[in-house]
Amino acid sequence: MAEEHGAETHGEAEHGAENHGPMHQFEIKPLIDFHVGKYDLSYTNSSLMMTFVVMLTFLLFAGATRKRTMVPSRWQSLAEILYEFNATMVKDNIGKQGLKYLPFVFTLFLFVLLSNVLGLMPYSFTITSHIVVTASLALAIWIGATVIGFARHGFHYFSLLLPKGTPMAVAPFLVLIETMSYFIRPVSLSLRLFANMMAGHVLLKVLAGFIVTLGLLFGWIPLVAVFGITLLEIMVALIQAYVFALLTCIYLNDAVNLH
Amino acid sequence: MTDREPTPSRPPPSLEDVSARLAAAQARKAQETAADSRRKGKAEGISIGMRVGIELLASVLVGGGLGWFFDDKLGTSPIFLLALVSLGFTAGVLNVIRLTKRMDLAQGIVHGKANDNSQRPKAPEKPSDDDDE
Numbered sequence: 001m002a003e004e005h006g007a008e009t010h011g012e013a014e015h016g017a018e019n020h021g022p023m024h025q026f027e028i029k030p031l032i033d034f035h036v037g038k039y040d041l042s043y044t045n046s047s048l049m050m051t052f053v054v055m056l057t058f059l060l061f062a063g064a065t066r067k068r069t070m071v072p073s074r075w076q077s078l079a080e081i082l083y084e085f086n087a088t089m090v091k092d093n094i095g096k097q098g099l100k101y102l103p104f105v106f107t108l109f110l111f112v113l114l115s116n117v118l119g120l121m122p123y124s125f126t127i128t129s130h131i132v133v134t135a136s137l138a139l140a141i142w143i144g145a146t147v148i149g150f151a152r153h154g155f156h157y158f159s160l161l162l163p164k165g166t167p168m169a170v171a172p173f174l175v176l177i178e179t180m181s182y183f184i185r186p187v188s189l190s191l192r193l194f195a196n197m198m199a200g201h202v203l204l205k206v207l208a209g210f211i212v213t214l215g216l217l218f219g220w221i222p223l224v225a226v227f228g229i230t231l232l233e234i235m236v237a238l239i240q241a242y243v244f245a246l247l248t249c250i251y252l253n254d255a256v257n258l259h
Numbered sequence: 260m261t262d263r264e265p266t267p268s269r270p271p272p273s274l275e276d277v278s279a280r281l282a283a284a285q286a287r288k289a290q291e292t293a294a295d296s297r298r299k300g301k302a303e304g305i306s307i308g309m310r311v312g313i314e315l316l317a318s319v320l321v322g323g324g325l326g327w328f329f330d331d332k333l334g335t336s337p338i339f340l341l342a343l344v345s346l347g348f349t350a351g352v353l354n355v356i357r358l359t360k361r362m363d364l365a366q367g368i369v370h371g372k373a374n375d376n377s378q379r380p381k382a383p384e385k386p387s388d389d390d391d392e
Contacts, residue, residue: 188318235305
């Protein structure tokens with residue numbers, strides 16, 4: 001797989017020192033081989049990055065809450081700002097009874113946020129630029145929200161598919177559309193994060209390649225562009241994490257409050 | 260902070276003075292919250308803008324995928340594909356309309372429970388901007 005990929009990129013782009021095409025950065029490399037039956041459960045560079053993200057989250061909050069003071073230190077107030085941000089988001093979107101889902105939303109937010117931001121560092125790996133990861137997260141959220149909805153409302157949860165005040169004439173058609181829109185949710189949720197992260201990283205790599213090819217004379221033009229796009233990517237990384245958590249809240253709201 | 264008996268060196272501030280200072284502080288606070296909500300509105304706008312495009316793409320993809328799957332299983336070649344792609348597109352457009360409604364709500368154009376009091380002051384300046392989107 002890796003060799004094939006290398007050969008392909010070598011054929012179409014020979015500018016790099018080795019055959020490092022713009023897609024090279026997304027390659028999964030097994031670090032510790034581990035196979036169970038026909039399943040490949042190797043510990044990869046993606047897993048390493050996930051471990052790193054989780055450890056960093058843990059360290060951030062363990063450190064911030066080690067000495068709890070009324071007047072917070074900078075570290076503690078960073079943790080408090082993050083917490084308040086999420087708590088407000090959950091309260092605004094689900095309401096007071098939604099606060100029991102705050103740990104879930106907060107965890108998701110931190111995971112996506114740190115994956116996005118740490119992925120921007122040179123030589124690191126962006127977990128969220130793989131659709132497998134974002135789709136697993138989105139499916140877990142979607143299935144979870146559906147289960148919560150049915151657990152809380154029983155068969156009444158189906159009334160989500162028929163908005164209030166629909167004339168009977170268009171009701172069958174609208175139910176079809178609403179069902180469709182319910183099934184679109186996990187796809188758009190995963191696609192958005194994946195597409196944004198991947199597109200940004202490919203763009204950065206392509207432009208960075210131009211710096212080398214254009215040399216000293218014109219190389220500064222893409223360099224300026226790369227600088228600007230890096231700033232843009234930092235913003236995208238933050239906004240996408242926010243959007244992911246926000247949509248989780250919106251889906252949970254449908255499940256908890258039903259209209 | 261709250262001295263019941265004023266210290267002899269400082270005479271108690273006159274009521275006019277207090278109310279003037281209070282008004283100034285309130286004005287500053289209002290300005291701050293307005294700036295805050297404007298910033299929040301901008302972030303909200305960016306996040307909604309990012310959602311619109313993908314929403315349309317995903318709806319067509321899901322429609323096409325499901326339609327293709329049913330056609331493949333039932334052997335009714337283009338029927339489900341065509342029906343579900345158009346249905347998916349309809350759902351996508353509906354979702355986008357709902358998103359823009361949500362944005363209006365966030366900007367305070369329609370009264371709603373979300374951001375009700377924080378966004379109301381800037382309601383008049385927004386609609387012209389929103390209509391042509």
